[in-house]
Amino acid sequence: MSLTSAKALSRVPSLFILVCITLSGTFPLHVFVPALPSAARDLHASTAGIGLTITLYIVGLSVGQLVYGPLSDRYGRRPVLLAGLTLFALASVAAACAPSLAWLQLARMTQALGGCSGLVLGRAIARDSSGSTTLIRRLATLSIAMAIATAVAPVIGAQFVAHLGWRWIFITMSVANALVLVSVWRVVPETHVPSNDFQIRRYLHSYAHLLQTPSFLAYSIGGASATTGIYAFLSASPFILESELGLSPQAFGFAYFSLVVGLASGQSAAKRLAATLPARTALLIASAIMGAASLSLVVSYLSHSITLVSVMGPMIVMFFATGLSSPYAISSALDVDASVVGAAAGLYGCLQMAYGSLCTAAIGLAPADPTVAMIVALVISSAIAWLAFRAAPRPPTLPEAHDRSSIA
Numbered sequence: 001m002s003l004t005s006a007k008a009l010s011r012v013p014s015l016f017i018l019v020c021i022t023l024s025g026t027f028p029l030h031v032f033v034p035a036l037p038s039a040a041r042d043l044h045a046s047t048a049g050i051g052l053t054i055t056l057y058i059v060g061l062s063v064g065q066l067v068y069g070p071l072s073d074r075y076g077r078r079p080v081l082l083a084g085l086t087l088f089a090l091a092s093v094a095a096a097c098a099p100s101l102a103w104l105q106l107a108r109m110t111q112a113l114g115g116c117s118g119l120v121l122g123r124a125i126a127r128d129s130s131g132s133t134t135l136i137r138r139l140a141t142l143s144i145a146m147a148i149a150t151a152v153a154p155v156i157g158a159q160f161v162a163h164l165g166w167r168w169i170f171i172t173m174s175v176a177n178a179l180v181l182v183s184v185w186r187v188v189p190e191t192h193v194p195s196n197d198f199q200i201r202r203y204l205h206s207y208a209h210l211l212q213t214p215s216f217l218a219y220s221i222g223g224a225s226a227t228t229g230i231y232a233f234l235s236a237s238p239f240i241l242e243s244e245l246g247l248s249p250q251a252f253g254f255a256y257f258s259l260v261v262g263l264a265s266g267q268s269a270a271k272r273l274a275a276t277l278p279a280r281t282a283l284l285i286a287s288a289i290m291g292a293a294s295l296s297l298v299v300s301y302l303s304h305s306i307t308l309v310s311v312m313g314p315m316i317v318m319f320f321a322t323g324l325s326s327p328y329a330i331s332s333a334l335d336v337d338a339s340v341v342g343a344a345a346g347l348y349g350c351l352q353m354a355y356g357s358l359c360t361a362a363i364g365l366a367p368a369d370p371t372v373a374m375i376v377a378l379v380i381s382s383a384i385a386w387l388a389f390r391a392a393p394r395p396p397t398l399p400e401a402h403d404r405s406s407i408a
Helices: 003-010 015-031 031-041 047-075 075-096 101-128 134-161 166-189 198-211 214-230 231-246 251-274 281-303 308-334 338-365 370-391 401-405
Strands: none
Touching: 003 075, 003 338, 015 075, 015 101, 015 134, 015 338, 031 047, 031 231, 047 075, 047 198, 047 231, 047 338, 075 101, 075 166, 101 198, 134 166, 166 214, 198 214, 198 338, 214 281, 214 308, 214 338, 214 370, 231 251, 231 308, 231 338, 231 370, 231 401, 251 281, 251 308, 251 338, 281 308, 281 370, 308 338, 338 370, 338 401
């Protein structure tokens, strides 16, 4: 490594910039949710059609997590990140100008492919430029920022819908992303020396190896079901809470905020229990809680007592279980083979988002009432999560990785 490269790699990007970079992947997913009914009316789209704008965004995030890691290893973090953020900004402008549903769907998927660069490379840059202790603190801050953004995004989106219209969501995102792009270009150095001997077949071999490892599959499938099965609710919630229960866009945003409180509570519980509760036990408990919450929704529907309380109460509990299971599931999946941690992280994220896209697609394409489709998806997700975690091997001791990952 040259002296110039060493100096560049030693410069640490500010935490604020890393937060902005990372949020470019997930914030656009949640900010558009309150706008779904309004956009559907404006574009003369069906519930299924407009729901695909969420599904395709998740598909883009899923595919991107497999692509950006290898690309950044080959060409460096900085140029790949700049390219991804540029793609996101252009796609946001295209979404704002969408004359039809098909145009919006394509723009959303392209937006996800660009924004995913921030989600993947923000963490990679933090890892490249930090020691172990600093990295833990930075990842904790990034996780907290993402949780806060998830809570605030629908509230912001609802305000745009109520006062300016849904297209202004994308206009604002394009401007904000352009500012992030300029900031990255000006102040973020290259943190990874490009690999001249990079070979894509190494990554493909690692992916194939992981897909043939029973323990990785158990934790990945269970983790995907437990953490992104709730996307079924996110997809159906605007039509259930606004169209059927009569919540205003602003009230919907605050209802959404309560879910993130449940999610953060689950993450906090995982942090406290990480040193004492084995992963398999915690995951079985979390999936059982999810099952109980989903069955509560079944009872409410069959008894014709669907109300705001009967829907939001079980969903807050389910989001708590998601927050509890997430750090345990991903740390267990990454502990399967220390030699392919990077590939495991990318593949886990891909499977996670792929399952989430299946859930949102099932809601949009189901011929039944969205409420019925959502409840069925949640019951099935809870069952898959419990069965997968039940099939996971019993570790002889508590992996140390739980303590590291519980706050990431």
